[in-house]
Structure formats: structure tokens, C-alpha cells
Amino acid sequence: MQQFFDYSPEVKLALEHKQPVLALESTIISHGMPYPENYETAAAVEQIVRDHGVTPATIAVMDGKIKIGLSANELHHFANNEAVMKASRRDLPYIIAHKCSAGTTVAATLFCAAKAGIKLFATGGIGGVHRGDAQDISADLIEISRTPIAIICAGAKAILDLPRTLEFLETMSVPVIGYRTKVLPAFYTDSTQYPLSTWVDDVPTLAKILTAHWELEMSSGLLITNPIPAEFNIPLEVIEPVIGNALHKAEQHNISGKELTPFLLSEIAHLTQGKSLRANIALIKNNARLGAELACAML
Ligand code: PSU
Ligand code: MN
Numbered sequence: 582m583q584q585f586f587d588y589s590p591e592v593k594l595a596l597e598h599k600q601p602v603l604a605l606e607s608t609i610i611s612h613g614m615p616y617p618e619n620y621e622t623a624a625a626v627e628q629i630v631r632d633h634g635v636t637p638a639t640i641a642v643m644d645g646k647i648k649i650g651l652s653a654n655e656l657h658h659f660a661n662n663e664a665v666m667k668a669s670r671r672d673l674p675y676i677i678a679h680k681c682s683a684g685t686t687v688a689a690t691l692f693c694a695a696k697a698g699i700k701l702f703a704t705g706g707i708g709g710v711h712r713g714d715a716q717d718i719s720a721d722l723i724e725i726s727r728t729p730i731a732i733i734c735a736g737a738k739a740i741l742d743l744p745r746t747l748e749f750l751e752t753m754s755v756p757v758i759g760y761r762t763k764v765l766p767a768f769y770t771d772s773t774q775y776p777l778s779t780w781v782d783d784v785p786t787l788a789k790i791l792t793a794h795w796e797l798e799m800s801s802g803l804l805i806t807n808p809i810p811a812e813f814n815i816p817l818e819v820i821e822p823v824i825g826n827a828l829h830k831a832e833q834h835n836i837s838g839k840e841l842t843p844f845l846l847s848e849i850a851h852l853t854q855g856k857s858l859r860a861n862i863a864l865i866k867n868n869a870r871l872g873a874e875l876a877c878a879m880l
Contacts, residue, residue: 589650
């Protein structure tokens with residue numbers, strides 16, 4: 582299996598020496614943000630992780646190889662390439678066979694990170710149960726339920742059906758832990774009306790929970806929800822109508838399946854004159870910071 586993998590020298594070294602590594606996804610780079618913001622953000626996120634003494638492992642498929650860690654050049658090339666596809670877990674064999682390049686979603690990144698032996702992963706927001714059509718359930722949720730990796734995210738976007746997303750995670754026995762919040766954050770928005778059953782206020786406690794989860798050999802992942810920093814928060818009453826418009830447009834244009842999330846993200850960025858993009862950038866940096874702190878606390 583490892584013939585499909587290509588480790589960057591720094592990630593290889595860190596894994597061999599059991600030094601802390603934080604996985605990062607790449608659909609947020611290829612389909613979540615426009616160029617050049619996507620490249621600048623991805624590079625800045627990696628720097629934040631390195632500043633904590635943790636090795637970032639941005640995961641992506643390039644020319645049919647699963648890359649665990651990208652060089653600065655590779656990252657730039659990847660971010661500025663229209664031909665890059667979006668790979669969820671099921672798409673990996675096809676993309677590898679055709680020697681294509683793809684951003685890996687949370688689901689595909691989890692799959693690859695687990696094979697690489699990485700236990701911590703920071704992202705922006707996870708996919709969830711889409712509104713209206715309850716059949717559209719992101720593969721992210723299934724993969725989180727069967728991969729023992731801790732994911733740091735800013736919750737799930739309010740474009741999703743949040744109560745159904747939470748119910749699904751409960752059914753699948755995935756711990757959902759609020760970091761300094763007792764309610765589910767919703768990506769652009771720091772709080773919602775949906776209470777969480779577990780929350781923590783500091784990183785050492787989070788590390789203890791993770792240790793117990795691993796020691797008990799739980800087969801699921803854990804979801805750590807970290808609200809967007811207050812100065813970038815977009816209140817629900819502001820973002821809701823925008824989301825409504827974007828959903829309506831998606832329906833008019835018959836957009837569904839894997840195109841839906843990227844379409845909605847770019848519509849929302851357009852409708853908010855870039856405010857949602859700035860929020861997205863701030864929250865992913867915030868998650869990388871918490872992920873790196875947690876990686877250090879796990880030593
Ligand atoms: N949420 C965001 N930005 C993103 C994504 C989610 O705010 O870029 C990406 C993630 O990679 C996530 C994927 O795994 O979208 C979910 O896609 P889908 O809903 O098609 O499963
Ligand atoms: Mn979907």
C-alpha cells in the first residue's frame with residue numbers, strides 16, 4: 582500500500598522520531614478558497630504549526646501519489662492549478678489510477694492520515710447532513726466515526742442541517758467536545774442554539790480526554806469544536822439570509838453532489854464581499870494553533 586504514498590522529508594523524519602505531527606486537509610485549498618488567498622492561507626497555517634515546534638503534514642494527491650506533506654513549491658503549484666479535482670475517500674483509487682491531482686476532503690484526509698500513523702488533524706469546517714435532502718450526508722461523518730483521529734474544526738457550516746449532523750455523530754459514538762464553548766459553533770458564527778454534552782476550557786484537559794480515548798481503543802474519532810475568533814464572527818442573523826440565497830441559487834442551477842459545498846462557499850464569499858473568506862482564513866488559523874498546542878500537550 583505504501584507505494585501510493587510519498588512523504589515529505591520533514592514529515593518522514595518527524596514520524597520516525599515520534600515527534601508531533603499535525604495533518605491538514607487540502608480541499609479547503611483547492612475548492613474552499615480562491616487563489617492566491619488559498620495559497621497564502623495554507624502557507625501561513627503551516628507556519629503557525631511550525632512555530633509551535635510541530636510538523637505540518639498537508640495531505641493531497643499530486644500526479645497520482647498521496648502526498649503526506651508538501652514542499653513550498655508543491656503547495657504553490659497545487660493551489661494555483663485549475664485541474665485539481667476534489668477527492669473524497671471513494672475517489673482515491675480512480676484519481677491514483679489516472680495519475681491526477683486532487684484536494685482531499687476531511688474524509689479522504691482522515692483515511693490517508695490514519696495510514697500514515699498521524700493522530701491529530703486540523704481543518705476549517707467538516708461536512709455534515711445537508712439541509713432539505715437528508716440523503717446528502719457528507720462522507721466526512723462516516724469517516725470520523727471509524728477513524729481514531731482527533732479533528733479540530735470550527736463546527737459545521739450553517740449551510741448544513743446542524744441538529745441532524747449532531748444526531749448523526751451521537752448515533753455513531755463520536756465525542757463532540759466544545760473548546761471554550763458549551764454550544765456547537767457554526768463555522769462563520771461562534772455559537773448556535775445547539776448544546777454540546779461535553780466541553781473543556783484548557784488544552785491539558787483535552788489531552789487527557791484524547792489519551793483516555795486512545796487507551797480505551799475506541800474505534801471512532803473525536804471532534805473538537807473551536808469557535809471562530811470573536812473579531813471575525815459573523816452573527817447568524819447576518820449569515821442566514823446569505824446562506825438561504827446561496828442554497829436557492831444552487832437549486833436553480835441544479836448543483837448537487839460534490840459540487841454543492843464548493844459552490845455554496847464561493848457564493849457566500851461573493852455575497853458577503855469577501856467577509857466570509859476572511860472569516861474562513863481566521864478560523865482555520867485558529868484551529869491550526871489549537872491543533873499544534875494539543876500536539877505538544879500529547880507528548
Ligand atoms: N467546509 C468548509 N470549507 C471546505 C470544506 C468544508 O468550510 O473547503 C470542504 C472540506 O474538505 C470537507 C468537504 O471535507 O468540503 C465536504 O464536502 P462534501 O460536503 O461534498 O462532503
Ligand atoms: Mn455531499
